[in-house]
Amino acid sequence: MQQLIKQFGDERRTIIEVEGQAHAAVTEVASLHELEPLVIAFTRNGALKTLPADTFTPRGKNGDAVYTPVRGDEQLRQVVAATSQDYVLCVSSTGRVFQVAAHRIPQGTRSAKGEPVRKLLELATGEEVVTVLPIEAYAEDCYLVTFSKLGKVKKSPLSEYRAADLDGLQDMKLAEGDAVVTALISRGQGEYFVTTDNAQTLRFGDDGLRAQGRAGQGVAAMALGPGAKVVSAAYLELKSRTL
Amino acid sequence: MSDPLSLFVVTEDGLGKKVPLSQYPQKGRATAGVITTELVGKDRVLLAMIVHEHDHLLLTWNGEGNGGEQVTAVKASELKMFMRRGRVYS
Numbered sequence: 001m002q003q004l005i006k007q008f009g010d011e012r013r014t015i016i017e018v019e020g021q022a023h024a025a026v027t028e029v030a031s032l033h034e035l036e037p038l039v040i041a042f043t044r045n046g047a048l049k050t051l052p053a054d055t056f057t058p059r060g061k062n063g064d065a066v067y068t069p070v071r072g073d074e075q076l077r078q079v080v081a082a083t084s085q086d087y088v089l090c091v092s093s094t095g096r097v098f099q100v101a102a103h104r105i106p107q108g109t110r111s112a113k114g115e116p117v118r119k120l121l122e123l124a125t126g127e128e129v130v131t132v133l134p135i136e137a138y139a140e141d142c143y144l145v146t147f148s149k150l151g152k153v154k155k156s157p158l159s160e161y162r163a164a165d166l167d168g169l170q171d172m173k174l175a176e177g178d179a180v181v182t183a184l185i186s187r188g189q190g191e192y193f194v195t196t197d198n199a200q201t202l203r204f205g206d207d208g209l210r211a212q213g214r215a216g217q218g219v220a221a222m223a224l225g226p227g228a229k230v231v232s233a234a235y236l237e238l239k240s241r242t243l
Numbered sequence: 244m245s246d247p248l249s250l251f252v253v254t255e256d257g258l259g260k261k262v263p264l265s266q267y268p269q270k271g272r273a274t275a276g277v278i279t280t281e282l283v284g285k286d287r288v289l290l291a292m293i294v295h296e297h298d299h300l301l302l303t304w305n306g307e308g309n310g311g312e313q314v315t316a317v318k319a320s321e322l323k324m325f326m327r328r329g330r331v332y333s
Contacts, residue, residue, distance in 0.1 A: 195291035202276030220273035
């Protein structure tokens with residue numbers, strides 16, 4: 001063996017991947033696409049499409065023109081600004097997180113039908129996407145914060161979702177009857193506003209919410225009244241607050 | 244100077260109001276929070292979002308004529324500010 005090594009041995013020509021490097025190639029592929037601002041439209045019946053960034057620019061004399069953003073048989077659920085080089089995290093009602101490259105979402109027009117999200121992602125029966133979040137980079141100081149209908153919240157470092165793909169990663173473990181209602185990106189230094197359907201709003205700081213691992217059941221976000229459920233959550237970065 | 248940030252609350256019946264963030268005291272996590280609006284009948288809150296006075300809001304609703312969806316862009320500054328307690332306004 002030693003003789004063979006001496007006779008034929010030379011420097012290794014391939015790279016052994018270590019943790020984190022496996023995704024470097026994906027970033028390179030994404031950056032091959034031209035950087036183009038766009039908006040992602042997500043409809044209530046689970047269709048996704050990208051549109052030119054100026055699609056919803058106010059028009060008309062007073063800047064309040066009315067127009068139809070999607071087909072007549074669809075209803076808008078979310079419109080988010082992104083770029084063609086972003087990755088889009090899709091958080092599902094059952095607490096799974098999927099990742100799809102923004103440039104892979106079909107581009108359409110206001111009147112064109114969106115791509116069913118079930119064609120893009122491996123969703124289970126009865127599972128639906130509740131939030132789409134464009135990600136420019138998996139910054140170490142960012143967190144994915146997920147809120148559930150029965151008042152749970154889970155905050156996990158964004159870097160833990162780097163490996164998410166079209167098959168999804170298990171994220172939030174939910175109790176029976178619970179479902180994820182929304183998710184947002186936090187920088188860990190702001191405040192959350194959680195609102196329930198019976199019109200209660202709780203404002204609490206990021207320092208009261210400790211980060212935990214990706215797969216977990218989270219902690220209580222809000223004490224709910226009988227029959228109440230969380231309907232939305234908003235995040236306020238401290239630096240964005242101007243008094 | 245007034246707070247340029249506010250919470251825009253919309254109900255299922257299509258009513259909404261803008262409340263200054265300063266009306267919401269910070270409380271501990273896992274507490275009940277405060278009342279953000281008074282609801283009439285079986286109306287429920289649909290969503291709440293933070294808006295800046297410089298923002299344009301994209302409001303969508305079901306069109307009555309063709310059954311499709313209509314959208315209008317509204318400047319947040321054009322919406323009247325209300326106190327936290329009190330009914331919502333269309």
